[in-house]
Amino acid sequence: MTSTDYEVARAEGATIAGATWLDRTLPEWWRLLDLDHLDVSSEHHCVLGQLAGPLHDVLGRARPLPGASPYAAAAYAVRTAQPYASASWNDVLGFSASTRRGCADYAALTAAWKDRVRERAVRETEHAGVA
Numbered sequence: 001m002t003s004t005d006y007e008v009a010r011a012e013g014a015t016i017a018g019a020t021w022l023d024r025t026l027p028e029w030w031r032l033l034d035l036d037h038l039d040v041s042s043e044h045h046c047v048l049g050q051l052a053g054p055l056h057d058v059l060g061r062a063r064p065l066p067g068a069s070p071y072a073a074a075a076y077a078v079r080t081a082q083p084y085a086s087a088s089w090n091d092v093l094g095f096s097a098s099t100r101r102g103c104a105d106y107a108a109l110t111a112a113w114k115d116r117v118r119e120r121a122v123r124e125t126e127h128a129g130v131a
Helices: 005-025 047-059 070-081 106-130
Strands: none
Touching (some): 005 047, 047 070
């Protein structure tokens, strides 16, 4: 099943918002992601799943109960650190897909997150060339 133009556009917008949030919260977050294993549908290989430990450290939040998935642990840290975060914050920032919220599908989100990481790598390379 392929993503529709609407789903791709929603994924682009959501991941731009999510990447901007991560830029402010966890600078150079993109270096910590394994693009070969990035899969937004997996609680272990999604963006938050791969960033769970660093997010806990930077947000200074207690870890949830033992046995929680990496995604659940990171989501817990973000929710407790952001009083304005609602149940749909992860959809709005492209960390999850929810058809009830009109967000993109997992394949479109995974592709869009890979684009966000590649954009940052290119930006860093161009910046290094200028310096």
